[in-house]
Amino acid sequence: MNDLIISKKELILDAAIKIFARHGYYGSRVSDITEEAGIAYGLVYRYFRSKDDVLISIFQDRWNRYLKKIEQINRDLSDPKEKLRSIIQYIFRSYRQNPDMMKVLIMDVPRLDKFYEQDSQGLYNRVFEKIATIVKQGQDKGIFNKEISPILGAYMLHGAVDAIIRQYVYNPNELKKRKISIRNARDHIIDFLVQGFSITSESKD
Amino acid sequence: MNDLIISKKELILDAAIKIFARHGYYGSRVSDITEEAGIAYGLVYRYFRSKDDVLISIFQDRWNRYLKKIEQINRDLSDPKEKLRSIIQYIFRSYRQNPDMMKVLIMDVPRLDKFYEQDSQGLYNRVFEKIATIVKQGQDKGIFNKEISPILGAYMLHGAVDAIIRQYVYNPNELKKRKISIRNARDHIIDFLVQGFSITSESKD
Amino acid sequence: MNDLIISKKELILDAAIKIFARHGYYGSRVSDITEEAGIAYGLVYRYFRSKDDVLISIFQDRWNRYLKKIEQINRDLSDPKEKLRSIIQYIFRSYRQNPDMMKVLIMDVPRLDKFYEQDSQGLYNRVFEKIATIVKQGQDKGIFNKEISPILGAYMLHGAVDAIIRQYVYNPNELKKRKISIRNARDHIIDFLVQGFSITSESKD
């Protein structure tokens, strides 16, 4: 029973994601959010300090889950390749389940000054460190190319994944034209990136 | 002689880059730009339709050059690996020469509604098509893995490069901590991406 | 026994005085008052019609006491000079006992629209009439200068006293610099004002 009751905070956050995804953060009015949520204008300010705060909360809520997911993947799997594959799959799954959320995370969050403050950057960096650690494990195990800086690898992995998703969100025609489905794309990316990390005959030279 | 005279339009564009880089597009006022340029408040509107238009002009100016550069690389080099290497080097060189410009291109341009209108997307897509064509050449020559969609490869390449540059711009401490210089990073990326594209013993199976 | 129980109304009033004194009427939120009083947000509205009403109640509570005090002074003393002296002493004593209250009475009450409505002005004017009557008595007894309008005298007396207290409240450094204590000031004022009313060689001309 209690599970059915969505907290007001959650309600606002969900509405904000929908609205931000539609018009972008700067194109969205607080009143759009409250209207979407079916609540009174001022109520947002009982749960959030400001409009900024709503956006940052979306980021933090989501990236905390992401961090936990990575930790879980770390526990459940042992092969670094599988771990990276799992992370990428998770990102794509998140996109399919809530494309609006992903849109907001990719397009709106990084525009916000507050995102670059200590608090959020800490969380942001922690995620990349975790991914870098996985790369490092692969290197130690002799699976991944030792030439690659683990942290740079983590950034590149994310950059590549984000770029693809961004195309699906904002420029889908180019991909439809070529008949590349999102699942297709995901598998390409996994192959490409995992291979990028791997030791090959060439890099063995 | 004429080359020494910077047109007013150019003057405004240069000032805008500096200002947008500093405070972001939404954090910048038109008056900030004119002040930086040392011109009258309203003059921007003689050269540009709107504030949006200024940002889009920066994008178009730059990406037209970028397109030409890729075409030149295409003419001058024949090895697809070398071509991609050259493109990546060009992007990093551009960043080193004008980091503000790159900041604006990565952070502000893609977050502007107008960027997703026909006009700009045409230019944007043309660049990615060119890069995709290079990947295709590599595949036809038996150098690149045929499994990879050329267009996805192009997006990933750019996404990875952008992600790294974004870290240098917004989160440099993490990279300084690890003593990874920008040139270092560039070479890592080149190795990683070019290998990602390449046929390897593994992908040959 | 009942005397020890402070009614909720009283509790709110005391909290309001503290809060209004600190931030001024317009700078104080109803929630500040309830927080200070340690009661629920909405409870103020069970005891008062509005925020205005709280301030007006402070005024009325206090000025009713003040009126009674003046009446008592009128009964207990006979010399008009002594009466005025007593009134001034009472005001200063009130200030010393509850400076916050005086701050509110001097600064907030007279700047509230509602204060100028019939209801409060009646009480306000009754006090000044009482003081004017004392001046009149002095004139009739040949002690006070008949040239002075009693009501104007009453206003001036209060204006002078209020001005001094206001300085102690808002600009105490100027008085500290000159080492004038509040009791000092009180005695000066009494002398000055009582003399102002008195018949002198000059005014006898």
Added chain:
Amino acid sequence: MNDLIISKKELILDAAIKIFARHGYYGSRVSDITEEAGIAYGLVYRYFRSKDDVLISIFQDRWNRYLKKIEQINRDLSDPKEKLRSIIQYIFRSYRQNPDMMKVLIMDVPRLDKFYEQDSQGLYNRVFEKIATIVKQGQDKGIFNKEISPILGAYMLHGAVDAIIRQYVYNPNELKKRKISIRNARDHIIDFLVQGFSITSESKD
């Protein structure tokens, strides 16, 4: 010709005085001011930092003139009694010429936090020091009672004058009832206050 052109700043200030006098500072909207001035909404913010700033400017403009007037009185007259008389006359004349202005100065200015900042308090205190100096001169000349602290005298003088004017502004019925005209009042006050300062037979004892 130039004299006929009122600067925009002046225009706004005049409108603000009218509006503040009518509804009080907190009851006045910036749009009321611009409407009264017949100008665009945002123009206020080209000439003033904020609504606060408009009110403070009124105070500073006026009190700077007041200070100059006192200085002029100081130069032109020699008898301290005459000087005080002149100051009081000046205040009453100001009131008659622009009652709205006086209303604002008495009722709105002292409510404003900014008024208590260094800048405005400096000006405020300088005026009182000047008046105190005149009292001191009178004491040195053997005309004024040495018992009175000059600065307290200055405060009392102003407090008494302000109190009377306030009654004319907000509570005129009480004075009309008693048929006391404003000029009447002025002369009473002058007599009362100047006598308050003077050496009398009584204070000579």
Added chain:
DNA sequence: AATGAATGAGGTTTCATTCAT
């Protein structure tokens, strides 16, 4: 009586754009 979540009107300020000179 007590609580505090919910309401929503209202006002300040910002700033892109226009326009008279």
Added chain:
DNA sequence: GATGAATGAAACCTCATTCAT
């Protein structure tokens, strides 16, 4: 072309008041 004063729409946030529990 150049200037910068003028315009006014737009939106965030506050907070007095109400109301369901």
